[in-house]
Amino acid sequence: MMMGGMQEEEFDDLLDDWFIESLKTYKDLHVFQLDNPSQVIEWTSEKTVCVAGYSASKNEILELRLPLKLFADENKGLCAERDFKVVHGGFTEGPVRCLRHVPGTRCVVTNDGQNADLQVWDLGGDDSDVIRRTGSIKGRRVSETGSRIAARPSTPPQVLHGARSSDVQLTQLISGQTLYELETTSDEPLSSLQFVSDSVFVASCFNGSVYIADTRTAAAPQLSPPPPPSGESVLWRMDTSVAPQQSGCKVVRLSSSGRAVVSDLRNLGGIACQAQLDIQTRPYKAEDVSVSWAPRLDGYVSVSGFGGAVQIYNTCAWTPELQDVEPLFQHRGHVVLSEQTDGSVPVFITSHVWHPERPRTLLSAASDGSVHVWDWVEPDTRDVS
Amino acid sequence: MPEIKVTPLGAGQDVGRSCILVSIGGKNIMLDCGMHMGYNDDRRFPDFSYIIQNARLTDFLDCVIISHFHLDHCGALPYMSEMVGYDGPIYMTHPTKAICPILLEDFRKITVDKKGETNFFTSQMIKDCMKKVIPLNLHQTVQVDDELEIKAYYAGHVLGAAMVHIKVGSESVVYTGDYNMTPDRHLGAAWIDKCRPDILISESTYATTIRDSKRCRERDFLKKVHESIERGGKVLIPVFALGRAQELCILLETFWERMNLKAPIYFSTGLTEKANHYYKLFITWTNQKIRKTFVQRNMFEFKHIKAFDRSYADNPGPMVVFATPGMLHAGQSLQIFKKWAGNEKNMVIMPGYCVQGTIGHKILNGQRKLEMEGRATLDVKLQVEYMSFSAHADAKGIMQLIRMAEPRNMLLVHGEAVKMEFLKGKIEQEFSIDCYMPANGETTTVTTNPSVPVDMSLSLLKREMALGGPLPDPKKPRTMHGTLIMKENSLKLVSSEQALKELGLNEHQLRFTCRVQLQDPHSDADTLHRIYTHLKNVLKGYTIQHLPDSTVMVESIVIKVSSSAEDSNTKVLLLSWSYQDEDLGSYLSSLLKKGLPPGLC
Numbered sequence: 001m002m003m004g005g006m007q008e009e010e011f012d013d014l015l016d017d018w019f020i021e022s023l024k025t026y027k028d029l030h031v032f033q034l035d036n037p038s039q040v041i042e043w044t045s046e047k048t049v050c051v052a053g054y055s056a057s058k059n060e061i062l063e064l065r066l067p068l069k070l071f072a073d074e075n076k077g078l079c080a081e082r083d084f085k086v087v088h089g090g091f092t093e094g095p096v097r098c099l100r101h102v103p104g105t106r107c108v109v110t111n112d113g114q115n116a117d118l119q120v121w122d123l124g125g126d127d128s129d130v131i132r133r134t135g136s137i138k139g140r141r142v143s144e145t146g147s148r149i150a151a152r153p154s155t156p157p158q159v160l161h162g163a164r165s166s167d168v169q170l171t172q173l174i175s176g177q178t179l180y181e182l183e184t185t186s187d188e189p190l191s192s193l194q195f196v197s198d199s200v201f202v203a204s205c206f207n208g209s210v211y212i213a214d215t216r217t218a219a220a221p222q223l224s225p226p227p228p229p230s231g232e233s234v235l236w237r238m239d240t241s242v243a244p245q246q247s248g249c250k251v252v253r254l255s256s257s258g259r260a261v262v263s264d265l266r267n268l269g270g271i272a273c274q275a276q277l278d279i280q281t282r283p284y285k286a287e288d289v290s291v292s293w294a295p296r297l298d299g300y301v302s303v304s305g306f307g308g309a310v311q312i313y314n315t316c317a318w319t320p321e322l323q324d325v326e327p328l329f330q331h332r333g334h335v336v337l338s339e340q341t342d343g344s345v346p347v348f349i350t351s352h353v354w355h356p357e358r359p360r361t362l363l364s365a366a367s368d369g370s371v372h373v374w375d376w377v378e379p380d381t382r383d384v385s
Numbered sequence: 386m387p388e389i390k391v392t393p394l395g396a397g398q399d400v401g402r403s404c405i406l407v408s409i410g411g412k413n414i415m416l417d418c419g420m421h422m423g424y425n426d427d428r429r430f431p432d433f434s435y436i437i438q439n440a441r442l443t444d445f446l447d448c449v450i451i452s453h454f455h456l457d458h459c460g461a462l463p464y465m466s467e468m469v470g471y472d473g474p475i476y477m478t479h480p481t482k483a484i485c486p487i488l489l490e491d492f493r494k495i496t497v498d499k500k501g502e503t504n505f506f507t508s509q510m511i512k513d514c515m516k517k518v519i520p521l522n523l524h525q526t527v528q529v530d531d532e533l534e535i536k537a538y539y540a541g542h543v544l545g546a547a548m549v550h551i552k553v554g555s556e557s558v559v560y561t562g563d564y565n566m567t568p569d570r571h572l573g574a575a576w577i578d579k580c581r582p583d584i585l586i587s588e589s590t591y592a593t594t595i596r597d598s599k600r601c602r603e604r605d606f607l608k609k610v611h612e613s614i615e616r617g618g619k620v621l622i623p624v625f626a627l628g629r630a631q632e633l634c635i636l637l638e639t640f641w642e643r644m645n646l647k648a649p650i651y652f653s654t655g656l657t658e659k660a661n662h663y664y665k666l667f668i669t670w671t672n673q674k675i676r677k678t679f680v681q682r683n684m685f686e687f688k689h690i691k692a693f694d695r696s697y698a699d700n701p702g703p704m705v706v707f708a709t710p711g712m713l714h715a716g717q718s719l720q721i722f723k724k725w726a727g728n729e730k731n732m733v734i735m736p737g738y739c740v741q742g743t744i745g746h747k748i749l750n751g752q753r754k755l756e757m758e759g760r761a762t763l764d765v766k767l768q769v770e771y772m773s774f775s776a777h778a779d780a781k782g783i784m785q786l787i788r789m790a791e792p793r794n795m796l797l798v799h800g801e802a803v804k805m806e807f808l809k810g811k812i813e814q815e816f817s818i819d820c821y822m823p824a825n826g827e828t829t830t831v832t833t834n835p836s837v838p839v840d841m842s843l844s845l846l847k848r849e850m851a852l853g854g855p856l857p858d859p860k861k862p863r864t865m866h867g868t869l870i871m872k873e874n875s876l877k878l879v880s881s882e883q884a885l886k887e888l889g890l891n892e893h894q895l896r897f898t899c900r901v902q903l904q905d906p907h908s909d910a911d912t913l914h915r916i917y918t919h920l921k922n923v924l925k926g927y928t929i930q931h932l933p934d935s936t937v938m939v940e941s942i943v944i945k946v947s948s949s950a951e952d953s954n955t956k957v958l959l960l961s962w963s964y965q966d967e968d969l970g971s972y973l974s975s976l977l978k979k980g981l982p983p984g985l986c
Contacts, residue, residue, distance in 0.1 A: 019604050020643055023611065031598040035781060060811070067597060075751055077609075080773040082602065084595040086780065089807035091814065129593070129804040337598075 011339075018336045025329075028361070028375040030067055031337060032084050036060070037369045039350045040099040042108065044123060046356070047071060048087060049363060050108055051371065052096035054350075059096055061110070061131050063088040063123055066373060070361070084371075088124045090131025100149040102157045107134075107173065109159050113146030115139060116163045120173060137176060140167040150193035150201060160201055160215070164189050168203055170215050180215040184223075191237050191287075196249055196265065206287075208236035208253060210268055224268030227253055227261040235286040239301070240265060241293035252293065252301055252315070256286040259322070260301070262315050273318035275325040279306035284348045292352070296359035300328075304349035308335035310364045312376070329376050334366035387835055389556060389583055391821075392828040393798045394431035395421065403458045404431035405560065405586060405798060410553030412533045415442075415449040416560045416586070420460030422740050425502065430461040433469045435826060441470035448529045451477040452562020453546035454484040456492055456740075463489060466517060467510040474529065478537060479520045480545025480667040486515050492740065495714050500742045521547065523669075538577045541565035542776050544663070544670050550580055555835040557582040559790055563590065566782035569599055570632045573672040575778070577790050583833045585792035589822075591779040592797060592808055602774060606633065607640050609734060609770050614648045614703040618730035618767075623718035623745065625711040629736045629774050631660065634690055634707065641689040651693035652707040653717045659709075693717075698724050711737055713744035723763060726755075731767035736774055780808060787816055794831050795820040839869070840877040848880065895964040901977045906954040913937060913946045915985045916958070916977070923976065927969075941966045942973055 038051035047066050053059030065085040072079035097113030106123040116139020122132050143163035150160040162168030168182035188205035195201045203211040208226025234255040241250045249265040258279035262272045283289050289305035299316035311327035338347040347368050355361035361375045389409045395402035403417040420429050437445045451459045489511045496502050521537045528534050532553050540546040542563045551558045559582040564575040613620045624630035698721050708718035725731040739745030748769050755763040795812050812820040821829045849865050868884035870877050885892055905912045917931045930938045937944040942962040949955035962970030
């Protein structure tokens with residue numbers, strides 16, 4: 001018992017240190033604990049996100065309203081509301097590995113990571129707090145890997161989905177009608193699907209190759225090979241920046257060994273700049289690696305999946321030659337606050353997203369079920385406050 | 386079928402009026418008697434006319450139980466007991482009993498003296514009401530009357546807060562009041578036995594929220610204090626003597642130490658005396674850490690926190706002051722506020738809820754010009770910060786408590802129209818129990834299956850064990866045979882012999898007899914022998930005897946043979962067996978009806 005007490009106090013001291021340090025490094029910081037970890041964080045409105053569990057059997061889908069204090073710009077001091085509100089919730093039969101909100105609707109589409117089929121959910125309105133399953137969409141082909149999903153505003157609502165480069169299709173949600181099919185000769189597992197405009201989308205594969213196609217034409221897609229040198233046994237994740245204020249559309253590809261390559265969407269074969277990131281550990285699972293462009297900070301990317309931290313990098317400082325770079329900022333909160341005892345797998349980040357409007361606000365989720373909302377401070381402006 | 390009825394008269398949000406009626410085993414209990422602080426009219430108090438009209442509540446209620454000292458749980462108590470009329474027992478814990486009248490008096494002063502309301506309870510009524518209070522200790526079973534017993538459990542939340550287990554016979558209900566499943570810097574976490582009540586009635590104030598961590602709340606507090614100190618401002622923290630003040634002092638002390646800060650921190654003297662007094666009295670209600678600290682030194686012997694003198698308020702430079710009362714309606718906190726309000730560098734941090742009509746309530750609503758006594762107006766330029774440190778269970782906490790208590794039914798009380806279908810579904814799925822959410826005035830009825838305890842005699846138990854062969858599997862139910870005796874209020878299971886002896890009865894034998902006709906051209910003696918041989922062949926392992934008195938016996942079954950008067954080839958077999966051998970007896974009779982096989986000698 002003595003030992004236990006001592007350890008607890010040491011842990012408390014460690015926490016005190018981190019929190020005191022955090023006074024300078026974060027503007028806002030909120031720490032929540034869900035019953036189960038989530039691999040998805042998806043915006044459903046300006047103030048709400050969806051999360052969902054990924055355990056083998058039953059799981060919950062929750063729509064959470066972010067703390068009101070975060071949004072109270074005037075008289076922020078008078079707002080004491082700093083909790084997540086569970087505005088809607090529902091139950092799933094299987095894991096949720098991918099979840100996409102269809103913009104302009106109260107509809108989300110999920111995939112369980114075990115086959116190509118999709119589940120369609122109604123998030124519910126003001127009259128009910130229950131999320132209900134409303135239908136499903138069959139995958140184009142039987143697949144053992146899960147589907148990626150992309151959605152954009154459209155009436156009637158449609159989703160682009162597929163598990164491999166050979167089975168990507170656009171499906172109308174209500175009728176289940178197939179509106180478009182991507183024709184490729186390859187059959188690579190997909191790492192992501194993204195719309196870059198109303199009809200142009202990017203399908204990226206784990207081997208680093210990228211297809212660009214237009215859902216309006218049946219013309220063959222444009223294929224870009226993996227960044228050179230290829231042949232490395234790494235997996236690649238990708239994100240495209242589509243924010244209007246940024247110059248052109250940039251693509252960042254991140255390998256499971258921590259190499260990040262930025263290219264112009266119009267010239268994916270070329271390298272605009274690149275860097276070897278300061279990843280402390282190899283990813284626990286290569287598929288967990290994730291990279292996102294900051295929607296409001298030109299050239300900033302966030303990276304997670306290598307252990308328990310979310311890192312922020314500024315690609316503007318990178319060069320076409322591969323160089324080692326340090327992160328501009330690291331959110332280590334999930335590791336520091338984790339009470340997991342030794343022996344188990346260390347905490348790793350399962351998902352993270354940028355707030356679409358607030359420049360430096362991110363949400364991150366970890367394998368211990370923690371979800372953090374944090375507004376970080378740019379290092380060189382810290383003492384100016 | 387026996388049933389338990391639960392009717393909320395008013396219960397719910399932070400500032401609601403908790404009051405719940407429970408009818409269990411013929412007893413009526415009122416759980417909490419709170420007021421709604423957002424109203425000035427009739428809606429302020431629960432609607433007691435629902436219970437009984439034009440009569441005293443004493444006739445209807447067996448007891449009243451108050452969970453903790455917050456006014457939304459006890460604010461209507463003097464009104465109920467002294468103005469509506471109730472003379473029965475009122476139960477609350479020792480700390481609640483000590484603190485409750487102080488808060489009621491404070492509130493009465495604000496309502497009557499400041500706001501000039503009439504038709505409110507008086508100081509004398511508070512005193513008279515408190516005379517009816519019987520204090521409760523944690524985990525002590527209190528017998529309200531011969532059948533009704535109650536037991537209090539630790540609820541966290543605030544000093545003295547309790548959950549209560551109410552039991553009549555084998556039926557029971559647990560009422561949580563407000564509770565907190567995570568310990569904080571000065572209180573522990575709620576805890577209850579696996580008491581498997583028929584209904585768990587839980588507050589659901591934060592049932593649809595996932596709470597931000599305590600650490601982040603504290604971080605925000607430190608950030609605000611630090612920012613103000615850094616720019617040379619003064620920070621006023623109006624507090625109630627008990628509760629968050631201790632927690633915030635411990636926090637600031639730690640912070641000052643680590644950051645090596647020099648700005649003075651003060652607390653007003655009334656605060657220390659009162660707090661020390663109560664903490665000495667109720668040290669067992671705080672958490673382990675505080676108890677340890679308290680043994681070593683005085684609760685308020687801090688290195689960085691010193692006693693305040695009213696002249697210090699005019700000192701130049703930054704400082705932090707904790708002062709009472711918490712709602713800025715009078716006293717030292719109000720005096721300091723008036724002095725500091727005009728400077729935008731200064732800050733006031735409100736760490737809790739404020740009642741309508743107080744300065745605290747006004748500034749929290751963003752009011753920047755305050756009318757003071759004597760027609761003066763006060764310009765509020767200082768920074769106002771509202772922070773909630775209230776410790777309630779969120780959805781996760783509710784689930785934890787269900788896991789702990791293992792109730793057969795769950796009931797969430799809420800006054801406002803909050804939709805909690807999802808939570809209800811979650812509870813019903815995870816625990817396979819029903820979850821109810823009655824509105825105010827709506828009654829939930831739950832049928833109970835009370836288990837009936839039966840004593841069993843040791844000799845019977847031993848005998849049944851011996852009969853069972855190998856050792857019985859303790860997890861599997863087993864049928865036992867015995868006689869159930871119901872005497873006075875107890876039930877016992879004994880062996881039949883013992884039951885006969887105890888009741889002075891003679892044992893009666895029940896025998897079955899039957900005649901079977903048989904064609905067998907032999908003498909009666911030969912036929913009997915042939916039957917004997919036949920049965921010997923068929924019934925291996927049974928005791929079969931051919932007795933000299935011309936009978937064959939198979940276990941207890943007697944077989945005799947006689948010839949028919951008309952036809953000597955027609956034999957009449959007479960079979961007779963006892964009730965115990967009924968199965969074998971009927972088998973034998975049907976066997977013999979089929980006749981004897983040829984070739985028997």
